[in-house]
Amino acid sequence: MRLHRLDLTAFGPFAGTESVDFDELSSAGLFLLHGATGAGKTSILDGVCFALYGDVPGSRPASRLRSDHADAALSTEVVLELHVGGRHLEITRRPEQQRPKKRGSGTTQEKAVTLLRERSDGEWRALSKSHQEIGEELKQLIGMSREQFCQVVLLPQGEFANFLRATAAERGALLGRLFDTRRFKAVEEWLKERRRAAEQRIQTGDQELDNLAGRLAQAAGPGAEPLDDWLPEDAPARAAAGHADPAAPVLQWAAVLRSTARERHAIAVSALELAEQAHARARDEATAVQELYGLQQRHAAARRRADGIAGARSERDEQRARLERAHRASGVESALELREKAATQHQQALAARRTARAELPADLAEAAAEQLTTTANQLREELGSLTEAGELEQRATELAVRRDRLEAEARGDDEAVQEADGWLEGWEPERLRLQRRVDDAQAAAARAGTLDAERDQARRRLDAARERDRYAHALTVAEDRHRAARDRAADTREAWQDAREARISGIAAELAAALVPGENCRVCGSAEHPEPARPSDRQVTREDEDAAYAAYQSASAAQSAVQDELSRARAGRDAALAAAGDTPVDELAAAYTALDGEYVLTVRAAADTHAAREALGEAERERDRRTAERHEALSRAAARTSRREELDEQYERIAEQLLRARGGFATVAARRSQLARRVEVLATAAQAVDREHDGAQRLKEADAALSDAAFRAGFDTPADAARALYAPDRRLRLEHLVAQWRDEEAAVTADLAAPGLAAAVAQPAADPARARSAVDTTTARLREASAAHAAAQTRGVDLDRLGAQAAAKAAELAPARAEYARIRRLADLSAGTSMENQLKMELETYVLAARLEQVAAAASVRLQRMSSGRYTLVHSDARSAGRSRSGLGLKAVDAWTGTERDTSTLSGGETFSASLALALGLADVVTDEAGGTRLDTLFIDEGFGSLDEQTLDEVLDVLDALRERDRAVGIVSHVADLRQRIPAQLRVIKGQSGSTVAQGPAGRGTARTAAAPATT
Template structure:
């Protein structure tokens, strides 16, 4: 990495635009950056870091500690940093603008511009710059990949800032590992460690799973074989997963179990064939007896049904006669229904006529329909003559309303003009007061945004610290839980082995429990059992053994779950520690509470921003509205007088016309309403009278048609036809009853005519009880024989299937065990846990230790010169304490005493030049590393004041020698003696208008 040019505008103490030409400064190899305290020496380094990482070093990134925008800058000048550099063989230009406030282009007050970034690359072929990106994220990712370092690592290796000078020298093994791992890209070795550990775990699980599957298959084969066929003893009972003889023992026992099971299958098949023959004979005898009994019962039932039919013959004749009359009445039904409709219509129209006549005056209430129609036409003619007068009366009323509205509008406009004059008189003072309120709220809002960003950072760190403390407690509890689960798993396994041994001891009693007198023994074949074994006091059955095995499996699963939970907690704890650091949660909580109080105060002050802006906009709109309303009111007042005079003349003419037309009524509208109601009543009465007369005529005609239809259907009167009708469901029910009777008669006749039933009735009753008892006994014997045969066949099939699986699993187990042994040895060596790894050093640590040894050697070449030959840096590969890394230690050897000691024992000046030598050595090794980042520019911020004159000369000689490698070093210091010793300088001069930079060389002085 080589810096070419830096341009800052309104940044930190620099009020204007300042340019630093690093090419000119770096030409001498060593240059000095100096100036008075507070002038802005460190701000130059801040600008470089800000351009690269969009952040400034250390605590200066906190907006509450130091703002990026200069207090000396013109409000219209934006804060900007432009850095021209070469990194990774590419010439780049990075431009950064932070979030900042500027005056509004229209109106008064401030507005906030968002942060912006630009990235350009110089195209040597075209001789011009080309734009790459304007995205913060894309630019940040591009720079991080090219630099290969985070902001903190860059500040440690390139920009050694104040207070952080010796951090790498005194860092712990883990911190050194992180920095060196990023610089030398050793992630592939850490990935190898993780991959080997994953392979070991996977191989271990495969071996364990294969052993457990094989042992589980053995137990399943033992259960499938059954106690009666089990050979004496099971050789695999004393073996556990991992024993090399497990597969052979299981396969040997399986072969013996299959042979015994096949012998039992042959005996069961012979017994089943004999039982099937006896069962078929008993079933035929029972079916013949049942068929004879069924025929006798059918013939007796047919005789009883014939007697019941003879008893109901009279009722059947009545049903048929009633059904015939109902069918005859169906022909009269349409005429009868039409007469009922006519009668209902006549009643309705007569009632309507009566109600309509009740509403008429007494002198015309009994008039005929024709007379009522004539009276309606006369009322309609008189009503038409009043239309013009009615419209004149309505217009007159509207004119009165319009005149009243004009009077109200005149009064409202006078009030509006008076109120507008009073409000506009105080406009200037009101506007100034609201403007001051808006400005004050905007300033408070800006302060609240800055505090919010600080509070968010501290709050996330506090939450991480609380997670760290909580996970630490959970991790302790999980370790205890894992130990307890391990003990329970061991106890459950021992209990299962004890129960299995007790069952095997009493297995003969289980076999004897299945014996019965006269039944051949399934082991020896004898039907006599003179001395069967009896279960002892400690004997357990198969259910107890299965329960113990299940408890063992559950305990193992609980143990595995506890292991996984502990691993997860450890990973989450490491993440929380990395995010929160070592700061106590209480301290972070106190810091968070302080920031929250400060932020709340700023928010309360800024809460009025929206209301203030809205109020200001509101009074602006109100000012415009009042001015416009005042002008409109004046215009309306001028035009209102002529309108009022015209309306008064028109109303006088209309009132004369209405008075002539209304007669004795209160108004023309009242007179017209009376005529409309009279005409409507007359029309309704005339229509109702006509409808009633027509309905009476239709009822008389319906009576005549009904009498004729009843006579034609054979009924004396219409009422007789109506009485003979049946509802649809009654007629269907009656028809079904007649049909059922006829069907029953036919069925009974067929049954009594059957010769087989008559012959069976003549024979004596058949006895089925004896045949059923004989069949039940035969069925019982057959079921027992079939069950025994099926069980024997199932055992043989299950044993064959399980044996094949066991043979396949046994063949797969050997290569799995060999693979696990090989991978476990490699993973232990890479992780530093194997006894063969004498220093317990991880693979990544081993690689980093080699790099650190190179760094220490390179640093010693300069440290020896700086210390006058006294000190030498050496790499230590001693084992770390606890869980810390091994092989990443750094010690210093004092040639005056010959003692190797820790670097923390060095004095302040010694620490400075030792750290400087280490940083230079680190830069050399990184440069020499294939594919590593070349660090052509280094900055050293302060620390030279702690050196005496002789040591200072030696340090400067070492730094001056760097030019041999085309490398430059910038020293940031206000030590006066350095100005005489280093001719090339960049001076930062402070003033009331802000600081400026000046380049000084051997010629400029």
């Protein structure tokens, strides 16, 4: 990659457009970039990095790239022309920034812009405007990330000096960023995760196996051999270390439990068989005793029943005689019932006749049934003639109801017309009032929109005015702080420059102070020291210079922070001033309060718009409804007059007919009711006379039939037959009782004559209680044996099932244990915790150690040349003390003494040479790692002030060697001696209105000169 041209516009300290021609600078191979502190030397390198990656080194945001000195109309822009990957490209980048509005006052935010062009066949051709596409293409062409580029191309010497003195962890962090070893760290994490997952699976499986062991112990029951007897004393430790399979003791113990359970089951089977035989014998003996006891009890009961029958013989014979008479009297029962029924009906007929004759007129009280029937028929004919008159009377009632209804309707319509007329008289004033309400609400709504916009504008101006005043105060404070910080930075810079110059001037005295008579000088090698240099009144040491530089760096950082604060305050003040103007806050607040109050009142008035429209619409609908009701009422009144006249005529005609039909009664219905009652009385009396005559005849016939039936049944009179007669239920009970007596006597006779009962009585008395007790005892023993057998059988089945499950779980866990052992070994090895990893080096550290070894080898080639063959850098993988990371040690081998030294013991000049060599070596290794992209332009930032003349010559010789390979090397330094040695220079000039650059050869000392040897 070779840089051709860099244009910086309103970037960093550069207020205008500054151009750097790298082709002209690179023609000499070695060029110097110098200028006053804070002029902007590093900003040129920042511009290169920003063009390539859209970002700058460090933590400065892209929003702070714009120059504070630049004109507001000038946009910040960086243009870089370069050759990379065999292609000639031009990159243009503009960060996100504020610019003045094209119309009106104030500023607007302008988005970031990235452009990429390629020169082909003498013409520029646009490639892309996409940030992402351009970033991906440049990253592929350069082959390095931004961090790698800043370390490889810009070569920040201060960082590599720190790298030499850093701990292994700090070196690992830097190398990890440069060589991107995240994939190896990811492998470590992946192995750890796999180990945790495998360990979790094993723990889960072992827990399940423990649960099965507990269930086995529970199934084996009390008295079983415990699992602890089968476990070795160091079983937990061996299992945790992965040297033992915890499933083996469980399987052995389970086999023993199953064997013991089978023996117990065989014993339980034998005990059950014996208990069953004893129970069967006791049960058979109890059955025989119970049968004998039953026969003996049956014979005794038969004897007792025979004695009872003999004592009740006379009573039973009397009951049998009564039953026989009742059977004979049952033949007279139907004749008795007929006679009683005939007598009852005759008495009822006599009573009905007396009642009916009491309601008859005096002239018909003794009339026969035929005369009463004839009179009733005559009255029925008269009653039939009144049917039509009843219908006329109902019609007259209906006409009267309709006349009354018409009267009520007429009164209601009159009231509706009067009410509608009264309401319509006040309609017009009400309509005008509601219309005015609608108009006022609509006007308020229109005014509210205008007031809302005015109020928002007033509020924004008020907020901007408050921001303006706040930023104005902050700007005053920031300006005071900036002046103080700028003065402190200038003072500390001068103090540091003075200390450095003083130390360089007194370096000979510092070397002379270490001379010992008789020992060789480290510079010239002589053992004699005739004229050692004398120190001045105050000798400046390296610690003094470092302290002055640290103070300067701190003051410079503080000045940058205050400068950022000042820029933010000034930008905020300008933006707020553009929005609010110079109007005081109190005046703007009063204007906003007045507008807000007017807006609130207007909004409340506008909120009535919908309600006002609804009220007007409802009033109009009410007007239409009342008008329609008035017209309908008038129409109904006109139609009602003709119907009333027709009803009156019909009612008068029907009234004349009804007067004749009523015959002196109030109504036709009353006359009909009277006639119907007389017909009913006559008909009832005729029926009663007929029933009384029939009843007397049937009673006479029933008496004759009863006397005949009693004689045939063997009774002297019907009364004797009636007394001998039993009710059916009583006769049935007596029949059942006689039958029971007969069956009982036969049964007793049979039991006493049965041969089995006689034989049973001849034997001794049976004892069934004793036999039942023997059965209960054997039954209890049988239950115990059966329960023991079932428990033994269940225990065996459960142990077989659980043992099979344990064996299956152990077989399932076996490959998982092997996998866990393998993963655990790999994870421990990669994490550096394994005994096999003797250096205790993590996988990522191991890879970084290999890269560091390559860097040290590449750096040693140049360091030997810079140090006249004295020093080389070697990688050390010695184990660190305590828990520090091993494998990232770095040693300096001193060829003069043959010893290895820690790099932190090197002097200032030696540290610079080693760090420069390390930076160049790292650049070579990172370039090879990134794909071998050739780097034709390098920059070295500061550090040359710590070198003596001879070492400076050796360093420049190394840099010349880079130039010999067609590389351009830019040195960023304050050292005045370099201005004499390097003719090609780029000067950055600092001014109050911003910095500028000047490019060209040095004014004097255009050739490098060799340094004189040191005086010893």
